[in-house]
Amino acid sequence: MSKLFGSIEAGGTKFVCAVGNEELMILESATFPTEKPEETLQQAVDFFKQFGSSVVAIAVGSFGPIDIDRGSETYGFVTTTPKPHWANFDMIGFLKDQLDLPMFFTTDVNSSAFGEQLLDPSLKSLVYFTIGTGIGAGAIQDGEFIGGISHAEMGHMFVKRHPEDLAFAGVCPYHGDCLEGVAAGPSLEARTGVRGENIRLDSHVWDIQAYYIAQAAVTTTLTLRPEKIIFGGGVMAQEHMMQRVRKQFAELLNDYVSVPELSAYLQVPSIANNASATVGNFALAKREYDRNN
Template identity: 35%
Template sequence: MQEFYALIEAGGTKFNCAIADKQRNILVEKRFDTTTPVDTISAVIAFFKQQQQAGYNFRKLGLACFGPLDLNPASLSFGSITSTPKPHWSNVDIKQQLEKGLHCAVFIDTDVNAAALAEFKWGASQNTSVNIYVTVGTGVGGGVVINGQTLKGLVHPELGHMLISGVPEIKGVCPFHGNCVEGLAAGRSMAAIWQQSADSMKEDHPAWDIEAKVLGNFCHNLMVSFSPQSIVLGGGVMSKKGLLEKTIEYAEQSLKNYIVFPYNQGLKQIITAPGLGSRSGVFGALALILD
């Protein structure tokens, strides 16, 4: 009997919902705007109930969710979104609501931890012992996988709030930390800093060189903090032509040949685009189940 899985890539802008099988075939897919918790979660539950009625009987749901999250299984609020800047979503018990509404087991982790796990299993980070996935989009987030397990300590990685120095050209706009990666390099921050959307900036706009410098410094920090064999840079902002290559150049300049790489290895082999394209998040939800 074929087994089906429910998948949710829950972002601050969209909830991408899907039904898939073990072979990563996406059988049904639909996106919902992230509005209020009541409206969004109700729409998601209704969608999956329709799929159950259509014959996609699933017992497990993978939830790759924006955060911060409570990922401590011993906590009374396990599976809840905690103090997120997303309006109305703080302290929402999303895991519990989905389990009650759909009568299935829900496997939860951060969206970026899940994406890092998917890239480790099937994408650009295969055959590594330490890998990192970073999304540079409306915000900036990062997930870490060590020896095939997502990193969860006191809470979970918040790599987007790593402080960045050496970029005097701009002032970060993060309401918590100012000059952190998210405050300097997220699409939302770029729009605030430059008074125009990143989408509307031409390739020769000075913002892109500064963006690459910020991300290059960020990759420097990731290299000396985690010693990863793979850093995957995804998200809408990274789709800008030439940004990945320029980021690698700035990371190389920042590191100043301090790290001695194995033979035939260098930052060009370590810092890459996603191997799964735009599917890292939704396949991350599947990876949480299969893991």
């Protein structure tokens, strides 16, 4: 019997569950909204149960913050998320109660970063940002995630305020005007009263947002010096945003250090709809299975 590997991309807005084969190809997937923990995770459990014993391991890439320390009493928990009902919830415990399988637990952006490196084996280092409902980032160096006592939380780095945006307090419930507070999708509606998808492309608010995202890229460049920085998420799915970010990045970095051509250095994901997270999860699930057998 061929082995199948499971992926759960647990986003703040939606869950994407998938199964793949040993070649890491997606065979079947399901998407549903992120509601209360028990009902959302039960849908994930039901999805995987239909494949019986063929699924041999699952990797979960989750919105954060989460506890990824296997020696911790709260390993597998979503911790201090502002998302209603999910704070301090034992996600892996719930899944393990119904699916007695090896599971790997990390952030959704780590899963995406892992998938992107698989898709381009020439890369030894990269950083993957998701700019959407929230902002997160995962970093890979020589095939391993960068982190110490826990995973990175680069989406909450502090940024210099745009001179025309000083009156905006930001939307992060913890920090106000950190990167997520001023550049995540909800910040657009908070400033303008208009949902991001309905804002005119010539609106100056896009340049303000790009200014903050470019700062994150500059800070990442100077701190980690990766070979590539990838920007996924709904905000960056608009082609004009990547162009704006590259322009602002060049102005902010001001040729201080050398970087590759910006069209290659600051990139969008290799696969549409953030499917790199699914590919990454398949590989992480396979690695977890191999470690347990």
